[in-house]
Amino acid sequence: MLTILFDGIAYGMLLFVLASGLSVTLGLMNFINLAHGSFAMAGAYITVFLVNRLGVPFFVSLPMAFLASAAIGFLFERTLYTHVYRKPHLDQVLFTIGLVFMSVAAADYIMGSSQVFVQIPKYLQGQFEAFGIGIGRYRLLIIVLCGLLTIALQFILAKTRFGSRLRAAVDDSRVARGLGINVNWVFSLTFAFGCGLAGLGGALGAEILGLDPTFPLKYMIYFLIVVTVGGTSSITGPFLASLLLGIGDVAGKYYVPTLGSFVIYTIMIVVLIWRPQGLFARAASR
Amino acid sequence: MLPPPIAIRVATEWLSARARWQPLEVVFWLAAFAAIWLFPNRHLILTEIAWLGLFALSLDLILGYAGIISLGHAAFFGLGAYTAALLAKYEIVNEPVLALLVAGVAAMALGFVTSFLVLRGSDLTRLMVTLGVALVLRELANRYGWLTGGADGLQGVSIKPVLGLFHFDMFGHTSYAYCLIVLFILFLIARRLVNSPFGLSLMSVKGNPLRSSAIGISVDARLVAIYTLAAGYAGIAGALLAQTTSFASLEVFSFDRSADLLLVLIIGGTGYLYGGLIGAIIFKFMQDYLSQLTPQYWPFWIGLVLVVIVLLGRDRISSWTAPFRRVAAHLDWRALVRRFSASSGEGRSS
Amino acid sequence: MTVALETINLVKRFSGIVASNNVSLQIEKGARHALIGPNGAGKTTLINLLTGVQKPTSGRILLDGEDIGDKTTHERVRLGIVRTFQINQLFNDLTPLETVGLAVSERRGQGLDWWRIVGSRPDLIAEVVEILERFRLTDVIDKRTGVLPYGKQRLLEIAVAIACRPRVLLLDEPAAGVPEDERHEILAAVETLPKDVTVLLIEHDMDIVFSFADRISVLVNGALFVEGSPEEVARDARVKAVYLGEELPDA
Numbered sequence: 001m002l003t004i005l006f007d008g009i010a011y012g013m014l015l016f017v018l019a020s021g022l023s024v025t026l027g028l029m030n031f032i033n034l035a036h037g038s039f040a041m042a043g044a045y046i047t048v049f050l051v052n053r054l055g056v057p058f059f060v061s062l063p064m065a066f067l068a069s070a071a072i073g074f075l076f077e078r079t080l081y082t083h084v085y086r087k088p089h090l091d092q093v094l095f096t097i098g099l100v101f102m103s104v105a106a107a108d109y110i111m112g113s114s115q116v117f118v119q120i121p122k123y124l125q126g127q128f129e130a131f132g133i134g135i136g137r138y139r140l141l142i143i144v145l146c147g148l149l150t151i152a153l154q155f156i157l158a159k160t161r162f163g164s165r166l167r168a169a170v171d172d173s174r175v176a177r178g179l180g181i182n183v184n185w186v187f188s189l190t191f192a193f194g195c196g197l198a199g200l201g202g203a204l205g206a207e208i209l210g211l212d213p214t215f216p217l218k219y220m221i222y223f224l225i226v227v228t229v230g231g232t233s234s235i236t237g238p239f240l241a242s243l244l245l246g247i248g249d250v251a252g253k254y255y256v257p258t259l260g261s262f263v264i265y266t267i268m269i270v271v272l273i274w275r276p277q278g279l280f281a282r283a284a285s286r
Numbered sequence: 287m288l289p290p291p292i293a294i295r296v297a298t299e300w301l302s303a304r305a306r307w308q309p310l311e312v313v314f315w316l317a318a319f320a321a322i323w324l325f326p327n328r329h330l331i332l333t334e335i336a337w338l339g340l341f342a343l344s345l346d347l348i349l350g351y352a353g354i355i356s357l358g359h360a361a362f363f364g365l366g367a368y369t370a371a372l373l374a375k376y377e378i379v380n381e382p383v384l385a386l387l388v389a390g391v392a393a394m395a396l397g398f399v400t401s402f403l404v405l406r407g408s409d410l411t412r413l414m415v416t417l418g419v420a421l422v423l424r425e426l427a428n429r430y431g432w433l434t435g436g437a438d439g440l441q442g443v444s445i446k447p448v449l450g451l452f453h454f455d456m457f458g459h460t461s462y463a464y465c466l467i468v469l470f471i472l473f474l475i476a477r478r479l480v481n482s483p484f485g486l487s488l489m490s491v492k493g494n495p496l497r498s499s500a501i502g503i504s505v506d507a508r509l510v511a512i513y514t515l516a517a518g519y520a521g522i523a524g525a526l527l528a529q530t531t532s533f534a535s536l537e538v539f540s541f542d543r544s545a546d547l548l549l550v551l552i553i554g555g556t557g558y559l560y561g562g563l564i565g566a567i568i569f570k571f572m573q574d575y576l577s578q579l580t581p582q583y584w585p586f587w588i589g590l591v592l593v594v595i596v597l598l599g600r601d602r603i604s605s606w607t608a609p610f611r612r613v614a615a616h617l618d619w620r621a622l623v624r625r626f627s628a629s630s631g632e633g634r635s636s
Numbered sequence: 637m638t639v640a641l642e643t644i645n646l647v648k649r650f651s652g653i654v655a656s657n658n659v660s661l662q663i664e665k666g667a668r669h670a671l672i673g674p675n676g677a678g679k680t681t682l683i684n685l686l687t688g689v690q691k692p693t694s695g696r697i698l699l700d701g702e703d704i705g706d707k708t709t710h711e712r713v714r715l716g717i718v719r720t721f722q723i724n725q726l727f728n729d730l731t732p733l734e735t736v737g738l739a740v741s742e743r744r745g746q747g748l749d750w751w752r753i754v755g756s757r758p759d760l761i762a763e764v765v766e767i768l769e770r771f772r773l774t775d776v777i778d779k780r781t782g783v784l785p786y787g788k789q790r791l792l793e794i795a796v797a798i799a800c801r802p803r804v805l806l807l808d809e810p811a812a813g814v815p816e817d818e819r820h821e822i823l824a825a826v827e828t829l830p831k832d833v834t835v836l837l838i839e840h841d842m843d844i845v846f847s848f849a850d851r852i853s854v855l856v857n858g859a860l861f862v863e864g865s866p867e868e869v870a871r872d873a874r875v876k877a878v879y880l881g882e883e884l885p886d887a
Binding site: 026032083087090091093095097098100101102103108109217220224228262266268272273 | 349355357402403406407409410411413414415417418419421422425426429541542545548549552582583584585586588589590591592593595596597600
Binding site for chain 3: 290293294297298299300304305478479481482483484487490493494496498499500501511
């Protein structure tokens with residue numbers, strides 16, 4: 001059972017890294033970006049390409065996946081997304097669904113439709129025993145890396161000037177503008193960073209989550225669950241929600257295999273009924 | 287100031303004119319029915335357009351008239367499809383029209399039960415919840431494969447003749463007439479409904495729910511009512527699919543279906559009932575054309591269409607459907623005043 | 637005297653802030669009662685509590701002696717307690733004809749009628765036209781509410797409330813934001829309200845308050861401060877002090 005807990009935590013932390021960008025985007029610009037998973041997929045495929053085809057070392061490919069996804073995100077944000085911010089939610093949904101379809105088809109065309117795997121280094125494969133639980137090496141890496149990322153995120157938000165600008169802009173963008181904070185620039189950078197994180201998460205997660213062109217569609221619901229259950233006003237909310245979701249999904253699939261994801265969806269629906277603003281969100285000021 | 291009797295007559299005329307059948311509407315339906323005889327070799331695609339149009343119409347009822355964004359409308363569609371298919375396969379209800387009604391009722395029941403989920407919460411919450419419901423159903427259908435046929439779909443379904451008289455053939459002749467008649471009847475009901483006081487209250491709820499409750503409208507009750515009805519319509523559309531193809535599979539619940547549906551409705555425009563029908567026509571022909579060009583990658587083009595529509599602006603796109611939108615357009619008040627003043631012998635106009 | 641609307645020890649707390657502090661108010665049937673007080677005194681909160689938009693932390697609300705505390709907003713409207721909003725809450729895409737028509741149709745219990753066509757009942761339309769005429773809205777009867785000038789929208793706000801045939805009407809700053817030269821229209825509309833309708837008026841415009849009200853309550857920091865006839869309130873030094881922000885004499 002502890003193994004399940006361990007796997008669940010790894011899964012949850014991965015989900016957090018993947019979904020954190022989406023959480024900030026939603027909280028900052030009230031923008032529903034259903035195409036978030038596409039950026040994760042981009043990072044994953046880039047890593048596959050770098051490691052499998054070009055022989056780039058795994059740990060080098062990770063930051064490259066981050067940068068590539070961030071760059072793509074920045075480009076898309078400046079050229080396309082800016083036009084859609086002020087549009088009603090329905091338009092944002094349609095727009096990002098369109099992007100998802102395009103990215104799925106593009107991935108299918110470029111990389112083929114079968115599932116691919118990253119050739120992870122030998123020393124990351126397999127498990128070892130510790131305290132009576134089987135600890136997957138790769139999963140341990142995920143926990144460590146994602147944990148470090150979470151701490152770094154929290155640090156950036158809480159201690160740096162950019163972080164305080166970001167928090168101000170999330171809290172009330174009009175006032176933030178009035179204080180001279182360039183909210184558009186903050187947002188572009190944040191969006192790019194979020195896409196970068198998604199790409200990194202995708203690269204890390206390809207091994208566990210399975211990578212094929214339908215990735216953005218398969219995992220869209222998970223990211224949305226993290227964001228809606230965790231709320232958008234903090235880091236800790238989505239973090240806890242991701243852990244809950246990760247552990248719940250792994251445990252659910254193990255103990256009640258006949259129902260699988262059904263458990264997750266039902267929990268999500270129940271939570272949203274009970275607390276439409278999310279389990280961990282403060283009451284929205286808007 | 288207008289003398290009251292004239293004002294009343296003008297107002298009456300002005301309001302009731304909107305519910306009257308416009309010439310373009312008559313042409314539309316005449317053409318649709320004429321296609322039964324004029325285009326026999328296109329009946330298969332016309333059948334698809336018919337039930338897709340009904341499906342889009344059902345989404346228009348909740349999205350265009352009540353303002354509920356749903357990413358999981360396929361839940362009701364799929365339930366209707368499986369209900370009809372199972373009723374036929376196990377010969378529980380042999381007559382298709384009866385099975386259609388049962389499927390509609392089943393979908394309405396699901397709609398009623400899940401309607402409470404969309405009453406509260408923001409757009410995002412509604413999106414999530416509706417998506418979640420559709421995914422749950424898909425999971426259930428997947429797990430209970432012994433009943434639903436699982437990923438391979440439900441095999442061995444054979445549909446008996448409609449009313450015992452009209453066999454389903456592989457050219458779609460019966461299918462098209464059947465679907466078109468069902469669509470037309472349900473359209474008539476919906477048309478009546480949106481032009482009624484209830485319909486007006488829905489539009490007020492969509493526009494300003496706070497104000498609606500402040501004039502005594504139970505917002506929740508109205509939303510539940512329209513959501514349930516729309517679910518029933520979607521279920522019947524799904525049943526039509528199952529009956530005309532003798533098949534049902536998991537993808538009736540898929541996200542793709544719900545997303546495509548949004549596109550269909552958006553192309554045609556929301557809020558005037560014909561949007562779903564026009565959108566269905568355009569979408570189906572577009573899909574037909576594109577999947578001949580690039581059979582595997584046509585979702586790319588669909589996605590591109592979505593992106594372009596949003597970037598260009600939905601209102602600009604729907605401006606070309608203006609002739610149909612004039613169905614709901616307002617008459618010229620001043621002209622009416624002059625007409626009624628003149629006819630009652632009073633030369634004054636306001 | 638018959639009490640049309642009464643609150644008993646009404647309290648509303650919002651995480652630390654007491655917006656309504658033990659408000660016990662009695663409004664006579666047919667009264668013209670004004671509620672005044674500095675900004676932030678809790679006047680709109682009180683209206684929200686009375687209409688069910690917000691739930692009180694404790695206390696009771698009685699309409700004609702009946703406790704309506706557990707009734708929803710729309711149920712209270714059906715029972716006869718109707719409000720207008722300080723910031724216009726109208727249907728921007730509907731015309732005044734449709735807006736008032738909707739209110740009348742709902743009141744007459746035809747809201748669930750899904751078969752009849754709107755506009756097929758001349759008696760209903762007669763009533764709608766009559767209301768619109770009373771509020772001088774017939775010249776914009778067919779215009780989208782969203783394009784109407786602010787003053788007309790404000791009048792429509794009141795007209796819609798009247799169309800619900802309230803027993804108790806709560807007017808939340810009806811003249812707010814209306815240009816000086818159009819205020820008399822609002823005042824005229826308020827003065828022509830039927831005599832048997834009980835009116836609670838929240839206003840800042842003292843001309844309107846003193847010409848309209850036969851009784852005034854002053855709300856300060858969520859609590860009822862002073863209550864009396866217009867002359868009594870106008871003379872009260874404490875009221876002046878509160879409005880001018882002066883130190884209160886030890887009361």
